[in-house]
Amino acid sequence: MTVTGRLYSICVRSSMLQGSETWPVRKENEVALQRAEMRMVRWKSCVKLQDRVPSKELRGRWKLEDIISVLQQNRLQRYGHVLRKKDSDWVTKCMEYEADGARLRGRPKKTWREIVLKDCQACKSNREDAMDCNR
Numbered sequence: 001m002t003v004t005g006r007l008y009s010i011c012v013r014s015s016m017l018q019g020s021e022t023w024p025v026r027k028e029n030e031v032a033l034q035r036a037e038m039r040m041v042r043w044k045s046c047v048k049l050q051d052r053v054p055s056k057e058l059r060g061r062w063k064l065e066d067i068i069s070v071l072q073q074n075r076l077q078r079y080g081h082v083l084r085k086k087d088s089d090w091v092t093k094c095m096e097y098e099a100d101g102a103r104l105r106g107r108p109k110k111t112w113r114e115i116v117l118k119d120c121q122a123c124k125s126n127r128e129d130a131m132d133c134n135r
Helices: 003-016 027-045 055-062 067-084 090-096 112-122 127-131
Strands: none
Touching: 003 027, 003 055, 003 067, 027 055, 027 067, 067 090, 067 112
């Protein structure tokens, strides 16, 4: 990774993704993160949109991963931490909690757990892989 890429990853990206492992991210949130990141990368690279340089090429210059894949890795890493906790721990209980009472009309909001399970399917991993902290 280049020096500017490492500096960007350490300073900017880490502050953009602060606490992101617990966000139940929707598609519009992902798009907003990608746009903000590419805006900053273009600005730091002195490349304008009119120059028509593709985002992949700019990420390749700095050897950066896509911010969505980093977000996904953070979520899966947190999921592994939660799975390794004892069953009596409050964090595990919160993940397993089902609210009582009648549900409101309409489609319910996606939960963090649903998004993590979707990430597991995308990475072709399972619960045992997430519990392995050496992966």
